[in-house]
Amino acid sequence: MKQHVPNALTLLNLLSGSIAVIFAIDNHFIAASLFVFLGIFFDFFDGFAARKLNVQSELGLQLDSLADMVTSGLVPGIIMYKLLLLTTNTSEKVYNNWSSNTDWLDFNLPIFPLLGLFVTLASAYRLANFNLDTEQQSYFKGLPTPANTLLIVSLPLIMEFQNNDFINAIILNKWFLIGLTFLSCYLLNSNIKLFALKFKNWNFKTNATRYIFIMLCIVLLVVLQFAAIPVIILLYITMSLIDNLTSK
Template sequence: MTRKTTTDSRRRGIYLLPNLFTTAALFSGFYAIVAAMHGRFEPAAIAIFVAMLLDGVDGRVARMTNTQSDFGAEYDSLSDMVSFGLAPSLVIYEWALSDLGKLGWLAAFIYTATAALRLARFNTQVEHADKRYFQGLASPSAAAIIAGSVWVGETYEMVPGQLSYLAWGLTVVIGLLMVSNVRYYSFKTFNLRDKVPFVAILVIVLILVLVSSNPPVVLFSVFFAYALSGPVLTLVQLRQRRAERDQAHRHPDEKDEQDLENP
């Protein structure tokens, strides 16, 4: 019995293909940290976006090839912590926050800690959460905003010292959004296998042209707008629930009067 269990555990192993993409994403996050330490901030920011792309691919590859596993899920989460938790905070710290002393590294730590908390909460709620929405800003989107701001600053040769407090505020706010109860549309219900109108292909081409025209500005603007969409969506949903609750608690006579006024 013991011999059979040992043999089975040896045969299990891990799936190579999806974990190769996860390892590549982990390497991109690690490279971003090393590049920032040597003052190469533009490659560091780009590496974080590369990690985002690879992180989006590994899960889809696992589902398409039916190679999902508990090991892959844990490995992906640890990779996300490095690429979207540590890397963005250290990149923006080296770029603009180090001049603030203690305030600077505290902001970087707040972002790192909230990214860890965000990932832990997601892992514990993934089974029963509404797949249409994220609770809190997803860590890859948060990392894109931080990395995008550095990329924009480097592209337009901005002086980091003059943006220290702005970078501090952005880092803290984005970190807090990750652990907030603000809801964000997840796009997980979007199925690439479904048929779409022909015009959808044209829209995709236009998006690619727009991104290629000015990658740092376009990518930062898109993800920043996505970060703003969460509070707006949450406020709209709260207003709708309040209206429904008020409608349910209205006096029957008031309902009849409104029905007569609006036949």
Template sequence: MRKDPPPPIAYLFPNFFTAASIFTGFYAISLGYHHEFITAAWFIFLALIFDGLDGRVARMTNTASHFGVEFDSLADIVAFGVAPAFLLYLYIGEGYGRIGIVVSALFIIFGAVRLARFNVTTSHIEPNVFIGLPIPTAAIMISLAILVSEQYPSMSQYKVLMLPFAVILALLMVSNIRYPSFKKINFNTFHFMRFLVLVIVSALGIFIYPIEGMALLGVGYLFYGVLRAGYYLLRRLMGYRG
């Protein structure tokens, strides 16, 4: 029995959340312009929530469309490319002249490359991994770096390290390093109890130390992909030598 297509108005719901992600990213930019960096960083987190909702709403209402996919990509480059790069520039890059401009621009350019590559290869890669660091993750790491720096004023002398950190994030986005996609977990082979314990422990840690807990999770996610790639590279080299 064939299902009836959803009414045209239903297609507005997922695109509304996509538009909300763009607006939230732009609002983060305006907050950064007025040097309200902490609030701006949290608004990038809010953009991430809206970005996660649009796809889920589209699948729930059976309103996924090519337009929605393209709209979502454009929203991502604003909310997770331009917004965090602009915050980075105003927060630390502005004081380093052309170096700050280049680093901030590099983050946007490589983020756009990451999105374009994802759009053209998404049907040809493993369903449970991302090739390269996802741009929302990179944006959240910039936001967390700002939040940690503001949380601990004694670390202000190390703020300059955010510039090479942003370069590393940009390079990871266009790399071939594989990162897990928690949207596509295969529960037939997944150790659900281990995952549940990990989620509970992580949630309790974030409840006690919100910024520090999320920062540790983010850094752990970054290192997971790099260490995994290094492990397989080393194993391949050992195999060649053998």
């Protein structure tokens, strides 16, 4: 029975991601974000459960990647598409036509916002590579898809809950979104070594980077709220690069 526990958690990740897709398509970004967070929660604990119960399997590995492809691949691509769509003059027309057209030839699909789906393509490539890579046990090579998803999902949350005109103008700048899209694609498939939040023991000396990172994350989230998420991703990359240099 215990061998089914991690896979059940993985399927809950997939279910959460699928619900998030529905909400994201319908422009309910807050609800979509909630189910993304829930999916990432299940994604963390399925691997934890597999290790603790000693029931790791090839099936679990493949199932985990398939679930991540939805929650941390498709959802951020859709949200980036939607954000790019908001920077065009066609967003209202597309939404209005969605429910009224029966002929797909009448549906005006803008090409430019489709750049956001590059995030989905890059996520798929990363997940496929991850499954074949035997080195990434104690570290990640490139930005993990859940971290990248949190980065992109944070954008509508920042606009909704912090509602700063200056920040909103930056987020809804098409060049910012294009730049973030391609940066995201690069980071997902880069060779940058990033530390994993996996504790083999609780010793502070051997886990100093992880402990410091977690404490800084808590402080940033309290002070900056959702705006802390992009800062945390930048901090994660920076601390990993410093850790790589000091370890050499």
